[in-house]
Amino acid sequence: xxxxxxxxxxxxxxxxxxxxxxxxxxxxxxxxxxxxxxxxxxxxxxxxxxxxxxxxxxxxxxxxxxxxxxxxxxxxxxxxxxxxxxxxxxxxxxxxxxxxxxxxxxxxxxxxxxxxxxxxxxxxxxxxxxxxxxxxxxxxxxxxxxxxxxxxxxxxxxxxxxxxxxxxxxxxxxxxxxxxxxxxxxxxxxxxxxxxxxxxxxxxxxxxxxxxxxxxxxxxxxxxxxxxxxxxxxxxxxxxxxxxxxxxxxxxxxxxxxxxxxxxxxxxxxxxxxxxxxxxxxxxxxxxxxxxxxxxxxxxxxxxxxxxxxxxxxxxxxxxxxxxxxx
Ligand code: SAM
Ligand code: DTB
Ligand code: SF4
Numbered sequence: 001x002x003x004x005x006x007x008x009x010x011x012x013x014x015x016x017x018x019x020x021x022x023x024x025x026x027x028x029x030x031x032x033x034x035x036x037x038x039x040x041x042x043x044x045x046x047x048x049x050x051x052x053x054x055x056x057x058x059x060x061x062x063x064x065x066x067x068x069x070x071x072x073x074x075x076x077x078x079x080x081x082x083x084x085x086x087x088x089x090x091x092x093x094x095x096x097x098x099x100x101x102x103x104x105x106x107x108x109x110x111x112x113x114x115x116x117x118x119x120x121x122x123x124x125x126x127x128x129x130x131x132x133x134x135x136x137x138x139x140x141x142x143x144x145x146x147x148x149x150x151x152x153x154x155x156x157x158x159x160x161x162x163x164x165x166x167x168x169x170x171x172x173x174x175x176x177x178x179x180x181x182x183x184x185x186x187x188x189x190x191x192x193x194x195x196x197x198x199x200x201x202x203x204x205x206x207x208x209x210x211x212x213x214x215x216x217x218x219x220x221x222x223x224x225x226x227x228x229x230x231x232x233x234x235x236x237x238x239x240x241x242x243x244x245x246x247x248x249x250x251x252x253x254x255x256x257x258x259x260x261x262x263x264x265x266x267x268x269x270x271x272x273x274x275x276x277x278x279x280x281x282x283x284x285x286x287x288x289x290x291x292x293x294x295x296x297x298x299x300x301x302x303x304x305x306x307x308x309x310x311x312x313x314x315x316x317x318x319x320x321x322x323x324x325x326x327x
Contacts, residue, residue, distance in 0.1 A: 012259060017213045020255045021205060025247055029285045032254035036286040039261040045283075045316050046264050047292035048100040048134065049093035053081045053122060054115075055298060058106035060138075060173045062161075064201055066233040066298050067106040073235035075298050080105075080115050087125045093293060094131055096304050099320040101126045102134035102157060104297045108173070109139035116144070120151040127152035134194060134224075139174070139182045145189035155224055156186040157194040163210025166203045183218070192223040196268065199252060200230035200244040208252060216259035224289070225256055225263050229270030231299045244270070246278040250285050257286025264289040269296050276310055283314060292318075 008016050020028065036042050057077030058067045066073040090101045103122055110116055119137065126133050135148065136157035148156065160183075161167060164176040186193055195218075197211045215225060229244045256265050266289035267274075267282050274282075294303050311317065 008258065012213070012216050014209065014213045017216065017255065017259065018206075018209045020258055021209050021212065021251065025251060025254075028251060028254040028258075029281065032257040032286040033284050035258050035261050036288070040288060042288070043316050044288060045311060045318055046100065046266070046289035047098050047318050047320065048102055048266070048289065049090070049096075049098035049293045050102050050104060050291055050296050050301075051081075051086065051089050051093075052078075052104045052106070052297040053086060053119070054078060054105040054107065056106055059108050061171065062173075063170045063237040064161075064198060064230055064233075066236060068236070071235045071237070073233050075233075077106075080118055081122075083118060083121045083125055086122045087129070090126045090129055090131060094129055094320070096293065097308070097318045097320050098131065098292050099318070100132035100134055100155070101129075102136060102155075104135075104157075105137045107138040110137050110141070110144045112144075116147075120147060123148065123151040123153050136194075139178060140185055142185050142189065145185050145191065149189045149191050153191055155192045155194045157224075157226070158182050158186065159196050159198070159226065159228075160211060160214055161197045162201060162203050163207035163214065165210065166201075166207040170201055187218075187220075193218070194224035194226060195222040196224075196226035196228065196266070198228040198230050198269075199249060200241055200270075201238055202241060208248075212252070212255055212259060215256070221260045221263055223263060224266060225260060226266040226268035226289075227252055227256060227287075228268040229273065231269050231273075231296070233299065243273060246274070246281075249274070249278065250281045253282045253287045254285035266290060269299070269301075271302055272300055276313075279310065280314055283316065 055078040056067045056075045057069050061070040066075045123133050132154045134155035167176045232239050265287050267287040
């Protein structure tokens with residue numbers, strides 16, 4: 001049970017979450033939309049850009065991930081990018097309308113040394129551009145989290161991916177509790193938490209309910225919740241998974257919004273597989289964040305111009321939009 005401030009009567013319990021998840025779709029969308037409008041500006045969309053600063057060769061065996069060294073996916077391993085190259089990419093992303101920049105590394109965990117020092121320099125240089133900063137680097141110890149915060153990191157992304165039971169079928173090289181520990185460490189260091197999951201890995205509705213309960217029960221709740229749909233990649237064990245039915249995604253977004261009224265709910269990886277009307281329903285159901293830019297970490301994302309056209313058609317605007325911003 002949690003006393004977290006979801007837009008539900010009373011404390012959030014797993015039963016509350018299950019009752020929401022099992023509700024009638026359009027009732028859910030309506031309620032989620034009301035929640036969204038009561039707590040946030042529903043015309044505003046937060047836009048994050050992603051950059052893989054260290055790609056591939058990861059020792060973990062996450063079954064969805066093209067960057068795991070356990071699978072032959074054709075993703076080439078790279079060394080760590082230079083700070084100058086990261087600054088250039090962040091400048092371009094900002095000029096294309098991103099307001100947050102997320103650095104991703106295919107690491108199991110952060111270790112002390114020159115590579116971590118270089119990532120800290122990347123955070124400082126992205127922050128100096130006036131962008132919000134985010135990083136996803138695997139597990140962290142308290143002193144890593146403190147150094148990241150001191151370098152100017154606003155958000156740390158660390159996904160729980162699914163419910164605890166199904167997690168064991170997806171990742172063998174670390175536990176759900178390892179993920180929870182890093183999330184606590186990040187929070188205790190004073191950073192904002194970005195934490196979400198992936199649909200379409202073969203999970204049951206009960207696993208999605210477990211994940212939503214887990215996320216909404218955090219106190220404080222994550223400031224950012226990315227909802228990814230699996231991007232299937234040849235060579236990974238999940239390469240042949242069926243696409244996620246559109247209504248499952250809308251349902252997930254709506255329940256996340258009702259349970260976490262003040263959180264950025266990101267329609268995250270997998271948008272290239274979604275048609276525009278599904279995305280529109282997700283925005284109506286309370287999604288208010290996307291990844292902007294034609295590349296996620298190793299897989300493609302819609303072109304920024306196509307996304308801008310979609311937002312305009314829906315009457316939505318980017319946070320970093322000079323025509324609508326008052327700054
Ligand atoms: N190595 C770090 C970690 O695992 O926390 C950071 C990078 S990892 C690629 C970040 C997140 O990307 C994962 O937690 C997962 O949720 C998401 N992800 C990875 N591959 C994906 C895929 N094929 N489809 C959708 N999401 C994916
Ligand atoms: C998140 O939830 N999704 C992003 C980001 N956080 C790091 C990653 C998506 C990766 C999709 C597969 C790829 O491009 O490699
Ligand atoms: Fe490594 Fe992260 Fe991919 Fe897992 S999700 S294989 S930890 S890069």
